[in-house]
Amino acid sequence: MKNICVIGSGYVGLVTGTCFSDLGNKVVTVDIDESKIAKLNQGVMPIYEPGLEELVERNVKAGRLSFTTSYEEGLKDAEFVFICVGTPSAVDGEADLKYVRSAAETIAQQMDHPLVIINKSTVPVGTGDWVADIVSRMQPEPIDFAVVSCPEFLREGSAITDFMNPDRNVFGSTDQEAAEKVAGLYSALGAPAVITDIRTAEMIKYASNAFLATRISFINEISIICERLGADVTEVARGMGLDKRIGPHFLQAGVGYGGSCFPKDVKALANMALTHGMHPQLLNAVMDINDFQRKQIATKVRELLGGSLDNKTIGVLGIAFKANTDDIREAPALTVIRNLANQGANVKAYDPVAMENAEREIRNVTLVDDAYAVAEGADALILLTDWNEFKNLDMKRVKESMNEPLLVDGRNLYNPDDMRKFGFVYRGVGRGYNGEGVPNGHSDEAMAPVAGD
Ligand SMILES: NC(=O)C1=CN([C@@H]2O[C@H](COP(=O)(O)OP(=O)(O)OC[C@H]3O[C@@H](n4cnc5c(N)ncnc54)[C@H](O)[C@@H]3O)[C@@H](O)[C@H]2O)C=CC1
Numbered sequence: 001m002k003n004i005c006v007i008g009s010g011y012v013g014l015v016t017g018t019c020f021s022d023l024g025n026k027v028v029t030v031d032i033d034e035s036k037i038a039k040l041n042q043g044v045m046p047i048y049e050p051g052l053e054e055l056v057e058r059n060v061k062a063g064r065l066s067f068t069t070s071y072e073e074g075l076k077d078a079e080f081v082f083i084c085v086g087t088p089s090a091v092d093g094e095a096d097l098k099y100v101r102s103a104a105e106t107i108a109q110q111m112d113h114p115l116v117i118i119n120k121s122t123v124p125v126g127t128g129d130w131v132a133d134i135v136s137r138m139q140p141e142p143i144d145f146a147v148v149s150c151p152e153f154l155r156e157g158s159a160i161t162d163f164m165n166p167d168r169n170v171f172g173s174t175d176q177e178a179a180e181k182v183a184g185l186y187s188a189l190g191a192p193a194v195i196t197d198i199r200t201a202e203m204i205k206y207a208s209n210a211f212l213a214t215r216i217s218f219i220n221e222i223s224i225i226c227e228r229l230g231a232d233v234t235e236v237a238r239g240m241g242l243d244k245r246i247g248p249h250f251l252q253a254g255v256g257y258g259g260s261c262f263p264k265d266v267k268a269l270a271n272m273a274l275t276h277g278m279h280p281q282l283l284n285a286v287m288d289i290n291d292f293q294r295k296q297i298a299t300k301v302r303e304l305l306g307g308s309l310d311n312k313t314i315g316v317l318g319i320a321f322k323a324n325t326d327d328i329r330e331a332p333a334l335t336v337i338r339n340l341a342n343q344g345a346n347v348k349a350y351d352p353v354a355m356e357n358a359e360r361e362i363r364n365v366t367l368v369d370d371a372y373a374v375a376e377g378a379d380a381l382i383l384l385t386d387w388n389e390f391k392n393l394d395m396k397r398v399k400e401s402m403n404e405p406l407l408v409d410g411r412n413l414y415n416p417d418d419m420r421k422f423g424f425v426y427r428g429v430g431r432g433y434n435g436e437g438v439p440n441g442h443s444d445e446a447m448a449p450v451a452g453d
């Protein structure tokens, strides 16, 4: 049993704290957001994350997990303190470290015994050294501490499973003993530990996210080519993914990656390269492709509607950046809804769990109660999040209630032939249907020779 303090009780802090308490440690999570802590103290989860509520309840009851706004209370018995605050994008794409700075300063001012300070937030290479510098400068009197970088690799929507079953954990420090102590907290999970220097650990996180984003942009670029030349990207991805050197993951073409991490982390890595005199060509291409992928959805719908979206009613299924989360940060749906509304469309939308966040953050959209209300009277329906509840809709009912049976499937969730049987004009992403009911590009246009033939 170790005493752990977690600073920041968002997606990462709350999951990290809760999972560590479930592993038998005593954990206090701290947040400056009073309403978040008040909710947690009433047993109400401030975020949607499958399985979290039960785990919090169990560990609070067992006396291993508590929540506070007070650093003093959080740090009182702690041997380890995890910094899990947000690192959003600043204006030019660099990571904004104001929350990390403030957390480091407060830890320095409040600590009254030696601590291992762990950066779990995703932070630019060199931040660990910067945090160490802040802590030494801000301590009223010198007390021993070490800084360890321990980046987090969990995904929203499967955060608890990911935390408990990691592929690896990474620990970086100039203080090898401190890195090993932090690795010890994770040893019960049985995953490989990569113990390295602090800058390398920070880079492993950015490089991992950027690589996954690159795979997505790669398959999205392939999808555009597939669409034009009459191939089906879902089959292409399957055919590629069975090669063990390639693997099947992160090869789903769609509306582009979103969320609070890939967009900001690819931008921040590109910014790190730029500010050190390098030209991040591949990362720039990854971001360009992702922008295009989002924007082409409204273009597709406009073309299907004969060139104009003005006064058309468009239904949007799904707002969250992916299924199983209420998070709409950088969700592709935000771009799509804005593009549609800017071209004069009336947009209706529904999401199984992100409605509260959508109500707070999105204008130019009418939020309705379910998928059928989205379809009712719509001139086109766009699927943007691959929620399970959209997989088995009564598509006959959906089609009959629509004004025009146009279906744009931004996640390739549906079987194109089934949708056509229901009477939809169906467009997926990269599925090689160039005209309605003309599979795999057997149209004159699609079969035209490509340049260079
Ligand atoms: N969301 C995710 O799936 C993952 C996020 N990360 C990284 O983890 C970090 C945190 O991300 P999220 O948990 O998503 O952010 P979040 O926005 O959900 O939570 C951050 C929390 O920190 C609190 N906070 C801000 N300043 C504070 C301070 N000085 N003292 C105490 N609390 C403070 C905020 O009130 C907020 O509750 C980011 O760097 C992110 O890139 C890494 C892996 C996965």
Ligand SMILES: O=C(O)[C@H]1O[C@H](OP(=O)(O)OP(=O)(O)OC[C@H]2O[C@@H](n3ccc(=O)[nH]c3=O)[C@H](O)[C@@H]2O)[C@H](O)[C@@H](O)[C@@H]1O
Binding pocket: 122, 152, 153, 154, 155, 156, 157, 209, 212, 216, 249, 250, 251, 252, 253, 254, 255, 256, 257, 258, 259, 260, 261, 262, 321, 322
């Ligand atoms: O640093 C982070 O915050 C986290 O970022 C991602 O996790 P997350 O953003 O929760 O979600 P993912 O499942 O990775 O999906 C990200 C985006 O890519 C999209 N995606 C994913 C996979 C795919 O094949 N195609 C695709 O378009 C998703 O729909 C979503 O919009 C990483 O997967 C985590 O390892 C990492 O810890």
